[in-house]
Amino acid sequence: RGLRWLARYQNADGSWSLHAFNRAPGAVGDEDGLGQESDVAGTALALLPFLGAGQTHRDGEYRSLVLKGLNWLVGRQKEDGDLRGSGIGDMYAHGQATIVLCEAYAMTRDPQLRQPAQKALDFIVRAQHSAGGWRYDPGQAGDTSVLGWQLMALRSGKMAYLRVPDSAFAGASRYLDSAQADRYGGRYAYLPGGGGTPTMTAEALLCRQYLGWSRDHPGLEMGAYYLLNENRPSSQKLDTSMPWFYYIYYATQVMHHIGGDFWRLWNDAMKETLLTTQRKTGSLAGSWDPLDQYGRQGGRIYTTALAICTLEVYYRHMPLYASSPALIAKTAESGGDEGGTPDKPNGRATQ
Numbered sequence: 001r002g003l004r005w006l007a008r009y010q011n012a013d014g015s016w017s018l019h020a021f022n023r024a025p026g027a028v029g030d031e032d033g034l035g036q037e038s039d040v041a042g043t044a045l046a047l048l049p050f051l052g053a054g055q056t057h058r059d060g061e062y063r064s065l066v067l068k069g070l071n072w073l074v075g076r077q078k079e080d081g082d083l084r085g086s087g088i089g090d091m092y093a094h095g096q097a098t099i100v101l102c103e104a105y106a107m108t109r110d111p112q113l114r115q116p117a118q119k120a121l122d123f124i125v126r127a128q129h130s131a132g133g134w135r136y137d138p139g140q141a142g143d144t145s146v147l148g149w150q151l152m153a154l155r156s157g158k159m160a161y162l163r164v165p166d167s168a169f170a171g172a173s174r175y176l177d178s179a180q181a182d183r184y185g186g187r188y189a190y191l192p193g194g195g196g197t198p199t200m201t202a203e204a205l206l207c208r209q210y211l212g213w214s215r216d217h218p219g220l221e222m223g224a225y226y227l228l229n230e231n232r233p234s235s236q237k238l239d240t241s242m243p244w245f246y247y248i249y250y251a252t253q254v255m256h257h258i259g260g261d262f263w264r265l266w267n268d269a270m271k272e273t274l275l276t277t278q279r280k281t282g283s284l285a286g287s288w289d290p291l292d293q294y295g296r297q298g299g300r301i302y303t304t305a306l307a308i309c310t311l312e313v314y315y316r317h318m319p320l321y322a323s324s325p326a327l328i329a330k331t332a333e334s335g336g337d338e339g340g341t342p343d344k345p346n347g348r349a350t351q
Contacts, residue, residue: 002278002308003053005286006046007065009301014068015039016046018299027283036297040076040085043069044096046301049308051103052316058108070104073097074116081119090136091127095149098124099156106160114162121157124150125168131178132171143191144179147172148203148250155210173211176204185219186226198231199243202251209257215321224262227251232266233273244292245306248274252310257320274307 008026010016019037021027047069050062057067077083083097084090098120105113127134127150133142134150151172158164176185178192179200187196188204205223213220231239233248248270255266279287287304290296295303309316 001286002304002311003049003055003062003286005284006049006301006304006308007062010046010065010068011039014043014070014072016042016069016301018042018045018301021299021301036299038085038093040073040083040097041093042301043073044093044100045305047073047100048096048103049305049312051100051107052309052312054107056104056107058110066104070100070113073100074113077116077119081116081121081123083120083123091124091134091138091146092136092149094120094123094127095134095146095153098153099149102153102156102160102162105162106156117157117160118162121154121162121164124153125165128168128171129175132173132175142175144176144188144200144204145190147175148207151207151210169211172207176207176211179204180219182222184222185217186222197242198227199247199250202227202247202254205254206250206257209254209320215258220258224254224258227254228262228266233269235273235276238273238277238291240292240295242292243294245288245303245310246292246294249306249310252313253317256313256317259319259321270310274311278307 006016009021009024010026011024017024017037017039018041021042047066050060050066050069054060055062055066057063057070060066073083076085083094085093098117101113101117101120104110105117123138124134127138129135129139129141131141133144134146135141135143136146151169154164154168154172175192176188179188179190179194181187181189181194181196181201185208186201188200189196190200201223205220205227208217208220231247231251238244252266252270255263274288277288279285279289284300287300288307290298290300290303292303
């Protein structure tokens with residue numbers, strides 16, 4: 001349902017517009033037009049769930065749509081690999097577009113995508129600050145939010161057997177050390193020296209997992225308890241004061257990789273929340289309302305794409321850790337004190 005909604009709002013040139021999807025050929029005229037101008041980000045975000053569903057430019061019922069979108073992105077790439085585009089295009093948009101190119105290349109091995117994907121990766125590597133982070137423009141001192149998208153892009157490139165220097169990953173790890181908001185690495189700030197937030201903690205913990213933290217790392221354990229006990233999804237109390245769709249996108253991946261009771265408890269809450277809040281009728285059926293913090297900036301394409309990607313976690317991301325003893329999330333449901341400090345883990349993962 002979500003993919004059908006996204007497909008209807010592709011522009012004739014193959015792009016998607018965060019700010020003007022209500023003027024796309026498939027629009028019926030009563031859609032909201034929230035969102036800032038960044039067609040690169042809109043196109044990349046819209047393509048991610050199609051790729052996650054196994055739809056490529058060579059296979060699947062949406063192959064012509066994916067082909068048009070990929071061609072639009074590649075056609076906007078500069079000679080130095082820059083994909084940021086116009087509008088509010090920045091390293092967010094570049095990182096998201098790079099993930100798309102790397103995933104599409106990995107899935108199809110299409111030689112025409114290899115050079116654009118490699119050039120986009122090279123641009124990210126050159127844009128990294130000496131302290132290890134990335135921000136809106138190349139060379140700026142980093143923030144945790146922008147870093148997450150660049151690291152995911154570099155990892156996608158690595159998995160596609162493209163060239164990514166180890167030094168880029170080492171730098172990202174140094175930046176995350178500086179953004180820790182506690183001594184163990186269980187909470188993270190948007191900028192080094194700031195206070196920890198749920199959203200930045202979720203994004204940073206996923207980065208830590210990609211960078212090699214084990215499932216029983218103390219920081220990962222503490223962070224997972226924090227996300228599950230204090231910031232679990234709930235359709236009855238959707239926290240619109242935070243970037244909720246962004247948060248659940250990252251936190252769901254963290255929990256999926258951890259597995260065990262953490263994943264069981266999180267998965268139940270996540271599914272119930274997303275399936276309940278998806279629009280069911282009218283021209284917006286299949287989409288999610290942009291009600292959370294930054295919803296007006298990202299708009300309906302943004303919230304819908306992130307929600308679909310979150311629901312694709314079961315097959316989009318292979319678990320990082322082998323089946324083995326894992327943490328047991330002790331919450332109000334399993335005997336702990338809700339919102340308090342959980343007991344130490346003492347059991348095996350549930351499969």
